[in-house]
Each structure stands twice: as C-alpha cells, then as structure tokens.
Amino acid sequence: MPHHRGFTDQFRDQFQDLLKWRRDVRRFKPEPLPAGLLEEILALTRFAPSVGLSEPWRFVRITQPEIRAEIRSDFEAANAQALAGYSGEQAALYAHLKLAGLDSAPVHLAVFTDRATVQGSRLGCHTMPEMLEYSTVAAVTTLWLAARTHGVGMGWVSILHPEKVNAILSLPAEWHLVAYLCIGYPEQESTVPELEQAGWEHRREKVPLLER
C-alpha cells in the first residue's frame, strides 16, 4: 500500500471552494452529461463510508418520460400538501419558490437503501438501524461533491411520497427511498443558496458546539 499522502494548503483551499460551490441546484441547462460521466461519478460512491461495509445504496436512473411524468405528478401533489401547511406571507413565499428541477434536469436518479441487505451482517446496526440510511446519505453527499468537481450540479428532491415512488418504479418495499436527485449543468452559478436568495432562510454564522 502507498503511504499516507499529505494534502497541501492549496488542495485544502480548493476543497473549501468545492464545498461552497456544491449547491442544491434546481435550474438546469437541458444539455446532457457527456457519455460515461454519470457512471464515473457514481463509481466514486464506492469510497463512501457505510456501516459494517454494508454498502446499502441502490441507484435507479429514470429515463422513461411516462415514469418521469408520474414522479413529477407526485411532487406536485406533495408540494400542494406542503403549501397548505403554511399561511400568510410564508405561504405566498413558498408558492413562489422553485423547489425542484424535475422538468429540465437531464438525469433523474432515485437513491434507495436496501433494508434487507445481508452485506455487513448488521454490524453497527443493532441499536441504530437507521445507520443503513445514513450510509446511503454519505454516498449521496459523496456523489454531490464528485459531480461538482466536474461542474455538474445536483438537487435533492424530498417533496415526494416515498411509498408512491416505490410503486411508480416497481421496487420492493425493502428499498427505502432516501433521495430523488436531479443532475445536470446548472443554469446559474452562485455560492449563495437559492433559499437564502429567495429570503426563505439564512444560514447561521457559527456552528453550535457545546461542551460536556
């Protein structure tokens, strides 16, 4: 095995840039990704951490227009329900937010956790079974950063009914939806989150750290 590689200040600066440019993208250019690029960035999820080396993540690429339309329709239903939970100015603001790039993103990728997997033999899952889902989230985060190193943006759509998505995609109930991802080249580039630009919420200045 090679020795541990030290990382330079220059790399750390660029890594910080990568974190800043990784944004939740909802506005995509229609142009497709170059052939093989999705597979290249997906391959990097092999290096994501997973509990007990269970690698519980399962990816499903959705290309059929009629299936995309059904997903889009479920998003609209879930979004209308969410809107109904707000009132006054907040409802008006919510109604104007662009919350998904389902129409324009060239790649739709649904990500599941296989709760029935035997890989890893449940190590680390006895008191925290949710570690399987957390492993999948780590893979999604890895994918997000890997995509951005190629200038590719990603948006995570959570305004969906998970069981409905399983039904639309004809997937077993043990596959638990973790993320529905829109992937493509961003229409606009900014390091400021869209929700901050739109006045929905602001990021904190400091990270909360308690002592015990």
Added chain:
Amino acid sequence: MPHHRGFTDQFRDQFQDLLKWRRDVRRFKPEPLPAGLLEEILALTRFAPSVGLSEPWRFVRITQPEIRAEIRSDFEAANAQALAGYSGEQAALYAHLKLAGLDSAPVHLAVFTDRATVQGSRLGCHTMPEMLEYSTVAAVTTLWLAARTHGVGMGWVSILHPEKVNAILSLPAEWHLVAYLCIGYPEQESTVPELEQAGWEHRREKVPLLER
C-alpha cells in the same frame, strides 16, 4: 460573486485520494489536535447541505473523563448485546474486531439533530421528516473529509443506545443522536477498510445501477 471555478484534473485526482484515505479510524495516536483545528474543520460544516437551510446539526465535545467513562460503558453494554446476536465463527470474528477508538481518541464529538428546530420552517420535511437527520449526516460526511485534508482521522461509533447517550450528556429528547465520533491522528494509515482487513466483509466491485 465570483464566477464558477472550474476544477482541474489534478484536483479531481487529489479529491479521489481524499475519498480513499477517508477511512473509519478506530486506532488513534494519543497526541491532541493542534489548538483551533477542531473548530476550523467544524466551521466547514456550514457549507454542508441541509433541508430547507435548517442546519439541524448540533455538536457536543466531550472532555470530562467521568462522562467519557459512562459512554464507554454504554458502548460495552451495546457491544455485548450485539455479540450475543451472532454465533459460531461470526461471533468469534466479531468478538475480535476493534469497533471503536473511545480509549485513545483525543477528541470525542457527539452529533445530534435538533428535531424541534424552527430554522427552515420544515421546508422539504413534510413527507420525509427524516431529511433533518439526513442533513446532519451530510454535515458529518463533510466533517470527515475536512478532517482528512489535515491528516486527521475519524471513526463513527453507532454501537450505543441513543437515549442513554442523551441521558449521560443531559440533553433534551428532541436532540436525536446521529453519530458519536472519535477524532484524532490515525495510528496506522491504510486505504483498506479495517473490516475488510479483518475479513468481516468486502466491498463490491461495482455500484448497483438500475434503469427505469
């Protein structure tokens, strides 16, 4: 705002190295982190994605020896329970695995999701409330990579009883334990996961990708 920065092939290669060197570390050198380094890497979690910009992650640094001892004791109890669920060769193998660096890690960091947070106003959480926990996992993944850019290793301990950890740390029930992290300089350096070295599990060669 600055324009979008392109990333170079060299950066992408180094980023891939970073993913490979990010390992779950369970054997730490006793030397402390340099003053301010933990705060520096923690600050990078501000750039992690969070649903609705909710930033629900809360960090707790544990330094008091008696509190660390109580955590250690809960780990032992949870680990004994987990061991009891295996039999034969697998039980023998499990018993010999080193599953936490609680004794030697200079930094213990517990990470919670504040389920009662109002930040983000529940945007994106109506049909998938677990998005709050997933946001915290994205912050932990970010922290893991940020630490490694400084040669610092991290191990995620999930063999604990979450409610017990809240009780030990005197934290409210709405703070939901997502991760208990051991952080410090690794005793050994390897890109091969410890569980693979120990013969517990192997990583797949390919990432599963279905089409719909």
